Amino acid sequence: MSLLVVGSIAIDSVETPSGQAQEALGGSASYFSYAASYFCPVRLVGVVGQDFPDEYLRLLQNRENIDTAGVKVEPGKTFRWRGKYKGDMNVAETLDVELNVFGSFDPDIPATFRETPYVFLANGSPTVQRKVLHQVKSPKLVVADTMNLWIETARHDLLDLLKQVDGLILNDQEALMLTETTQLVAAGKKILALGPKFVIVKKGEHGAMLFSDDGIYALPAFPTDKLVDPTGAGDSFAGGVMGYLTYADKLDGETFKSAMAYGSVVASINVEGFSLARFKETTRHDIDTRFSKYRDMLKLV
C-alpha cells in the first residue's frame, strides 16, 4: 500500500541549547515522508522555490520509498522558518517566517497519485487541505494535522474539514485551544464529537494519546537523553504512525497501538539531531531495535 502526503517543504534555521543549524532541510512533509518511508512507499506533494538546494532535493529523490513526482519547483524562494528553543524545548519561539512559494501553494495531485489509499494532510490551511481531498479518489483512510494558526483564523473551515476526515493529529495545546477546554481527556473526547473517528494528541516529551470509540490509549515518549532539536518531532511521529498503518493495511486497535509506538520511536530518533541528520544514518533495523526496547520497557508481567 502507498501513502500520500501533502504539506510544506522548508528551509529552517534553528537554534537550541545543543547548537544550531543554518538553512537546513525542514518542513512538515519532509519530516513526515522520510519517517514514513521506513515502512511504506510514500508519494510526496509540495512546493519549493528555485533557491531550494539540489542536495536537499536529491536527499528526498534518492530515498527509496519516496516518490517526489509531486514536488514542484516554482519561481521564487522556498518557505523559510527561523526559530529558537530554550529551556525544556517543548515550545519553539518563531523568530521569522517567510511563506514565499508556499504562501500561494495550490496543490495539484499528479494523476498517478490520485488513487493512493492512505492520505495525510500535513499542516496547512483547511482550504488547501480540502483541495487535496477533492482530488483523491476513494481513499481508505484520510488523516489531517492542523495548528493553532488555523484554529484561530480558520475555525469554521477547520470544523468543516473535520467532518470529512477519518482522523486528526494535533498537539496538546492545539487540542485544548480547539475545544476551548483545559483538560486533555475532555479535549480528545470533544474532538471526536466534531467528526473524526479518531484523534491523536501529541504531547512531546510526555508521549501521545489516541482517542476513539474504543476508548483512550496513552503511551509515554521513548526516553532519550540526547535531545538536540525537537523540530519535526511531531511530523516524524505522524510519519511513523501513518507509515506503519499503511504498511499493515489494517485499522484495528492493536495495529493502531503498534503504529503509535513506531511513531514514538521514530520521533525519539529524529530529535537526537538537527534537521534530518539522524534519519540519514538510521536504518529500519535501528528502528526495530529501539522498538523492541520500547516494547520491553512497557511490558508489565
Add this chain to the structure above:
Amino acid sequence: MSLLVVGSIAIDSVETPSGQAQEALGGSASYFSYAASYFCPVRLVGVVGQDFPDEYLRLLQNRENIDTAGVKVEPGKTFRWRGKYKGDMNVAETLDVELNVFGSFDPDIPATFRETPYVFLANGSPTVQRKVLHQVKSPKLVVADTMNLWIETARHDLLDLLKQVDGLILNDQEALMLTETTQLVAAGKKILALGPKFVIVKKGEHGAMLFSDDGIYALPAFPTDKLVDPTGAGDSFAGGVMGYLTYADKLDGETFKSAMAYGSVVASINVEGFSLARFKETTRHDIDTRFSKYRDMLKLV
C-alpha cells in the same frame, strides 16, 4: 513485610472545577498509608490536634493493614491546608496553610515500629526526615519525598539526606528546581549523582519516570476521564509504589515496573473523588481489575 510512613495528617479544604470539599481528611501520610494498605501492613506515624474529627481517626484506625499506634494527638489544632485547582489542575493554588501541631512535629517512632524493613519519609523538612532515619534499625529500603519549600529553604540538609536514602520521589517541577536544569531526563540523572540509587519523577497526568543505573523507565498515567480532585495523587502514587515493593519484598527491575504501574493505578482512582472518598469504596480487586486494563493497554504485540 511491613512499611513505615512518617508524614502529615491534615484537614483540607479544596475547590476544583468539579466542586469542593470542606474540612476533609488530607495530608501526605493519610493518602500514602491508605494507598499502601491495599498491598501490605502499614505503620503510620504522624500528629494531629485535639480538633481532629473522630470519624477521620476511626477511618484510619479501622482500616485493616493500617496500624495507627504512631499517631499522636497533641494539644492544639491539626495541620490545615486550603487550596484551589483551576484549568488543567496540574498545580494547586494554596490559599491558606496553618501548620499548627505539625509545625513542631518531632517524630517519635514507637519501639514496635523501629525495625520496619521498608520506610517512607513522606514530605517534611529534611531535618525531621533525618530524625526518623536515626530511629529506625537497619531498614531494607528507605525512600524520601520532598517539595519545593525544602529545596529552596533547606537545600544543604536535603542534599545531606540524599546521601542517606535509597530512593527519592518528587514531582517534575521539583526535580528541575533541585538540579537547576530545564530537562527532566537530565534532571533525573543529576539527582542519581547526588546519592540515591533510584529517583522517581511524578508528572501528574503525564505519568511518571524511574531513573536508576539500569536506565530510564517511563510510563503514562492511567487515562481517567473523571478527574475530580488531584489532591493526594502524588502521595497515593507513592503509597502504591512502596506498598507493592513491600508486598513483593524484591527490588529487581520487573518488580519496580509493577510497583510504578500499581502506583499509577491507585493514583488514577484517588483523583476521581475528593479526599479519600474513592479509596473508601475501592477494593484490592478493583485495583487489580484496573491494573489488568492498564497492562493490556501498554502491551505491544
